[in-house]
Amino acid sequence: xxxxxxxxxxxxxxxxxxxxxxxxxxxxxxxxxxxxxxxxxxxxxxxxxxxxxxxxxxxxxxxxxxxxxxxxxxxxxxxxxxxxxxxxxxxxxxxxxxxxxxxxxxxxxxxxxxxxxxxxxxxxxxxxxxxxxxxxxxxxxxxxxxxxxxxxxxxxxxxxxxxxxxxxxxxxxxxxxxxxxxxxxxxxxxxxxxxxxxxxxxxxxxxxxxxxxxxxxxxxxxxxxxxxxxxxxxxxxxxxxxxxxxxxxxxxxxxxx
Amino acid sequence: xxxxxxxxxxxxxxxxxxxxxxxxxxxxxxxxxxxxxxxxxxxxxxxxxxxxxxxxxxxxxxxxxxxxxxxxxxxxxxxxxxxxxxxxxxxxxxxxxxxxxxxxxxxxxxxxxxxxxxxxxxxxxxxxxxxxxxxxxxxxxxxxxxxxxxxxxxxxxxxxxxxxxxxxxxxxxxxxxxxxxxxxxxxxxxxxxxxxxxxxxxxxxxxxxxxxxxxxxxxxxxxxx
Numbered sequence: 001x002x003x004x005x006x007x008x009x010x011x012x013x014x015x016x017x018x019x020x021x022x023x024x025x026x027x028x029x030x031x032x033x034x035x036x037x038x039x040x041x042x043x044x045x046x047x048x049x050x051x052x053x054x055x056x057x058x059x060x061x062x063x064x065x066x067x068x069x070x071x072x073x074x075x076x077x078x079x080x081x082x083x084x085x086x087x088x089x090x091x092x093x094x095x096x097x098x099x100x101x102x103x104x105x106x107x108x109x110x111x112x113x114x115x116x117x118x119x120x121x122x123x124x125x126x127x128x129x130x131x132x133x134x135x136x137x138x139x140x141x142x143x144x145x146x147x148x149x150x151x152x153x154x155x156x157x158x159x160x161x162x163x164x165x166x167x168x169x170x171x172x173x174x175x176x177x178x179x180x181x182x183x184x185x186x187x188x189x190x191x192x193x194x195x196x197x198x199x200x201x202x203x204x205x206x207x208x209x210x211x212x213x214x215x216x217x218x219x220x221x222x223x224x225x226x227x228x229x230x231x232x233x234x235x236x237x238x239x240x241x242x243x244x245x246x247x248x249x250x251x252x253x254x255x256x257x
Numbered sequence: 258x259x260x261x262x263x264x265x266x267x268x269x270x271x272x273x274x275x276x277x278x279x280x281x282x283x284x285x286x287x288x289x290x291x292x293x294x295x296x297x298x299x300x301x302x303x304x305x306x307x308x309x310x311x312x313x314x315x316x317x318x319x320x321x322x323x324x325x326x327x328x329x330x331x332x333x334x335x336x337x338x339x340x341x342x343x344x345x346x347x348x349x350x351x352x353x354x355x356x357x358x359x360x361x362x363x364x365x366x367x368x369x370x371x372x373x374x375x376x377x378x379x380x381x382x383x384x385x386x387x388x389x390x391x392x393x394x395x396x397x398x399x400x401x402x403x404x405x406x407x408x409x410x411x412x413x414x415x416x417x418x419x420x421x422x423x424x425x426x427x428x429x430x431x432x433x434x435x436x437x438x439x440x441x442x443x444x445x446x447x448x449x450x451x452x453x454x455x456x457x458x459x460x461x462x463x464x465x466x467x468x469x470x471x472x473x474x475x476x477x478x479x480x481x482x
Contacts (some may be wrong), residue, residue, distance in 0.1 A: 180318030
């Protein structure tokens with residue numbers, strides 16, 4: 001892959017326009033019939049982007065959710081999970097991906113990329129799973145046990161539904177992080193919607209670069225909105241009304257404490 | 258490891274650039290977020306829009322933001338200022354929330370006591386509310402610092418040189434040590450800055466020191482109740 005622009009000399013030379021013009025050109029590029037042809041057509045790139053995102057988040061969920069629920073249910077191992085999530089944030093995902101590509105070999109680029117995405121998605125999903133269970137009022141769980149529920153019933157009938165909104169919140173940030181990193185993965189020839197951007201920069205095809213950027217941003221915003229809606233829908237019906245009332249009740253409450 | 262020894266000068270140069278490119282957004286983000294977070298906290302009506310707009314900006318993937326912002330304002334994407342601007346936007350998105358949540362966490366009774374003692378709003382903010390909101394804001398600042406330092410590496414994809422250069426150069430020349438050195442350098446810088454923030458927080462907010470260790474469990478329980 002040819003890489004221009006890594007050297008300082010390449011600054012302030014490009015014919016990047018400004019204002020609305022560049023956006024008009026980008027939209028013209030986006031809606032040109034050519035974008036539907038060939039092996040780098042936009043539908044193909046979008047499909048790759050979604051496929052890598054969904055597969056990686058699913059694998060991460062299989063690993064992170066049981067672990068997170070176990071932490072939330074037992075209340076043990078929380079410090080370890082917090083430490084792992086904190087340390088993971090410091091690791092540059094682009095660097096990790098390049099490192100894995102070199103370690104596994106260029107023939108295993110998809111595997112290297114998916115491992116990166118999975119590692120990236122785990123902390124958010126883990127946090128979503130255990131904070132969801134932790135935020136539940138202890139008295140609710142005591143009441144459930146007092147009613148004779150087994151631990152499994154407490155988990156499936158009380159903790160799981162009550163923890164669902166925060167879990168969907170974790171899923172939301174995991175998806176967005178992976179979508180952003182799949183974009184960067186075009187640099188190691190993975191395809192996806194980052195490809196027009198990464199390929200266009202050294203060629204100075206700014207309509208293509210901006211068109212790709214618009215698509216990636218639109219994809220992220222749509223996924224974010226869908227998951228925000230899912231997060232609202234995930235709140236059990238019985239909890240919706242008291243939530244708002246409780247908020248107001250907190251102000252005068254300390255007076256009695 | 259030979260590669261690292263032979264290229265210490267390069268690594269040092271890139272590290273300094275990297276620090277400059279990430280510390281400026283962290284500081285700028287903090288300075289912008291203090292008043293903005295206060296406005297979001299004080300005026301309930303604009304809180305929703307402020308949090309929503311910064312949240313939407315935070316949603317946009319970094320590579321796209323690094324192209325979209327300069328295109329909209331008409332400057333080159335390849336300049337260092339572009340990376341700094343994009344990272345500042347992300348920092349503000351995290352910190353506005355943290356400042357607003359932090360001010361929320363200040364006990365209303367304390368606020369009223371300060372007012373009753375004659376604190377004018379501005380003095381009350383700096384002498385009472387900000388210090389008490391400190392732990393929550395500091396937590397947000399630490400998250401911001403670590404993610405900014407790690408995210409800055411993406412700058413190399415638009416031609417801004419920093420530690421990310423070790424990733425692209427290492428991939429092209431197939432030098433595993435170079436890429437590994439880059440990853441390690443980024444993580445080490447992030448952890449050092451995080452530690453410095455933690456120590457600064459302890460120095461500035463000595464009252465949090467004693468309570469810290471046994472607290473986490475009870476705070477979450479209280480938040481839930």
